[in-house]
Amino acid sequence: MADIKVNIAGLQMQNPVMTASGTFGYGIEFADLVDLSKIGGIIMKGTTLQPREGNDYPRMAETASGMLNCVGLQNKGVDYFCSHIYPQVKDIKTNMIVNVSGNSPETYAECAARINELDAIPAIELNISCPNVKQGGMAFGVTCEGASQVVRAVREVYKKTLIVKLSPNVTSIADIARAVEDSGADAVSLINTLMGMSIDIERRKSRLSIGTGGLSGPAVKPVAVRCVWQVAKAVGIPVIGLGGIMTAEDAIEFIMAGASAIEIGTANFIDPAISVKVADGINQWLDRHGCSSLADIRGVI
Amino acid sequence: MADIKVNIAGLQMQNPVMTASGTFGYGIEFADLVDLSKIGGIIMKGTTLQPREGNDYPRMAETASGMLNCVGLQNKGVDYFCSHIYPQVKDIKTNMIVNVSGNSPETYAECAARINELDAIPAIELNISCPNVKQGGMAFGVTCEGASQVVRAVREVYKKTLIVKLSPNVTSIADIARAVEDSGADAVSLINTLMGMSIDIERRKSRLSIGTGGLSGPAVKPVAVRCVWQVAKAVGIPVIGLGGIMTAEDAIEFIMAGASAIEIGTANFIDPAISVKVADGINQWLDRHGCSSLADIRGVI
């Protein structure tokens, strides 16, 4: 068997497959259906300093080879996470990572500081790219200044592995990535969803309560692979690739484009055990092709 | 029958359906397969001042519900167009529109000036959003300054209907649209393709000769509808919507998002007669829903 262990700026993973925030709950929802201990890392749903109700229903629309969502960071807040959810997940035998969101550098930092205290959480993913909240979210992720502000504020208080999730809804994702690297990020993950819209022409209104939403699924994979390729060439820190990965072959595309690890998102809705299948598939592909480790194929494009 | 005539800044069309540049040749390639005179307008392939060989093969890759291309504006130049192609198309009984590209404001303007002399060409579509050429193309379309420069230069010499085709590969397509409107554009068309990449993992190289290409097809429709909705709210000039339209219902989505007309691109490859079917379908839908004209549904979102 090939060696598919990866180390993302100190974050040790048995394999490069993580589950993407918002698509895998807190992991426990999938415990019946997949062996969580075989997943490289689980990025839990977006957590904010204060509780958030999220957006109104409807929050989802199916599209060609993809889906739109406008959940809007519904969560019970970091206090509830620490007191009620952390105890349920802290013993899961994989990397349990919190996705952190906010509406100001201060709220991002305060939330991250709380998570920093939790021994069983080795890393956070900073979400500066959520297209579904008015305040914050993508607002910070689409300018170098905004992104740097948030990352610097969090870096000051967060001492473990800091991953920053980038938005593809920009003119140059490479510029944002460089700004984030310069501000102290340990790694970047991309892409978050593409901003989209779908209209119910019979009702003459958007299929989503807030009008627009984030597009994910195989439809966006070519955009995601392009972004990973651009960013991997632009920064020195590890790149985590995501966007429409459904198979091990898809994952290998991202790794060849320069990704050190990958996240599986929407595919979890179609096959709850897909993450482990992809991890096994990557290993088998490397064996079949006589590769001893991911380094043999990473960034060959 | 509902009235589906449209007037795009002086360009009179019997219906709102045009064929997108690069997907319908010069129209004549499709003459056996569809009644060209029933199409609202035919936007012919990209024309530049000097002949261009385009990019090397391979130029195309199929993706989930879409395709990537990196043709790179292959064309024989504006002189050849005027002397050899114009005579073949000038009597086709619909709006024959030339898509104009360049690598500097001057070359755009010079090419447009030549087209301005052709009586049977009532409009041009200025392509400032081609993702597949190193010089020019998208380079101009991703900044307000670049876009304005090109549009102002062309506006000075081009006296008929001037449509400007916008790129979705930007942080704010509404800003670009406003800049283009202020610089004298009569209308905007969007979206051009999304920049993407697809990797052949067995060969360990991109499926496209230049690495990246432009993504089109149903996969991008949600992004296109969102862009049209944003731009229609931002500008006063007519908006022409395109991106993954395969059916009359898709077209109506764009119209409800604010489009005055629509273009059909990739779908021409799957059904060469789709443009007329969509035009008929729009008419039937309006009748079924008791609408007397497109105005009843335009921009209702």
Place this chain on the structure above:
Amino acid sequence: MKYCKDLKIVGVEYPSDGYVLLKLTDKEQLPAINAGQFVEIKVEGSPSTFLRRPISIHFVDVENNQMWLLIQLVGEGTRKLAQLHEGDSLNVLFPLGNGFTKGTEGEKVLLVGGGVGIAPLLDYGRQLKECGACPTFLLGGRSSRNLLQLDEFKKYGEVFVTTEDGSMGDKGFVTNSSLLGESSQYVKNKDFRISCCGPKPMMMAVAKYAKQNEIPCEVSLENMMACGLGACLCCVEKTVKGNVCVCKEGPVFNINELTWQI
């Protein structure tokens, strides 16, 4: 315990135009299933069907280790399901959601169904009767063509029907049914309640009636969903506890938990 596995199709029936009844089995024994729970099906060979399709569980034939799905053909995905054959396999994520309230000895329960919403009430009737409760069915449809499996329902309780076109039973909606009116006689009967599944306007009307007459009432919601596991938070319904996932906290809710304006 939830499972995601290929089940074997042992029966494909077409009870009426625009419907298919799929009977599924597995080599292992099917898990315990609460009436009112649902499955998420993966549809193959349908380009426009990207996500799984949630389908309520129509009936569990414990004896023959079968699970029945009664499916209305509304789109490309469901039409593909109608083309399946005996012997084919179907990938199913199940059982999902909470299900209806368990029955208690001697209680009277009125099961009100509308359209394809009648599907889960058959298994609920079975489970109620098994635990000594007394189910009565009030089923409504556009016409007789939409009132399916009536002989099956009759095995577990009295069946009353309404049709909008009057082609069977009382003409009109279930809410016009004299039966519903009569049920008010039970109002003071502590052991009477209503369980309802159907189009939202119909459920709201039934809920309103139940509220006015102080009859305990639960409804089964059909919000659009993706994961079916409470992970994606797409199918949320506003409740007194805030937004909750219909796929996990539901699909069955007591009307007092909801924020419906009734």
Place this chain on the structure above:
Amino acid sequence: MKYCKDLKIVGVEYPSDGYVLLKLTDKEQLPAINAGQFVEIKVEGSPSTFLRRPISIHFVDVENNQMWLLIQLVGEGTRKLAQLHEGDSLNVLFPLGNGFTKGTEGEKVLLVGGGVGIAPLLDYGRQLKECGACPTFLLGGRSSRNLLQLDEFKKYGEVFVTTEDGSMGDKGFVTNSSLLGESSQYVKNKDFRISCCGPKPMMMAVAKYAKQNEIPCEVSLENMMACGLGACLCCVEKTVKGNVCVCKEGPVFNINELTWQI
């Protein structure tokens, strides 16, 4: 004249593992088709198949108004085609491209085919024989399982085969065939030429041999394409005239038009 229409499937045969032979007809008479032209097929029910699939025309049965397609099953799309039944319809855009050079009375033409590239050579053989030319077939495959329809080929000319595993005919590639060597005897014969269709390395080897021996040679290219009409400019090949569309200027090119390094 090109058409885009639903043709009726009147025959579905499986000549060998991994291949399907579809026989299509139409109520109207099929248009005139040049050997070497191709069709673009719309594949239904295959989520991963977005674009049409170009397939070379294997044979035109004028008498029975049939067009045959010999298809190798390589992906989801082609496998879907193998599941079609007699009576189904198939949406076909055709006939596309230029086709092979028309035959002339008395000329000798060696038709060299490799793998599924042998498909269009059957109809070419028929057309050559019809106009008094004398076709000889040299067909190569990985093994005998890849050499299909040999009895059909024999109707129009002598058939020589090579297989890489030696399971039939000479062992090795067509380029190793003694026949190709002997053909050099015709070199000074003005009426001898080669037409070739198969994997690119094989066609380049044949083209190189032809060039060295000053034998006129044409090859049929299989560049990836989208529209099939010369509109999208995706399937271009570099030629002495610059980039041209294989779907329109080709798929058949004289090797002197190409810029191959041979």
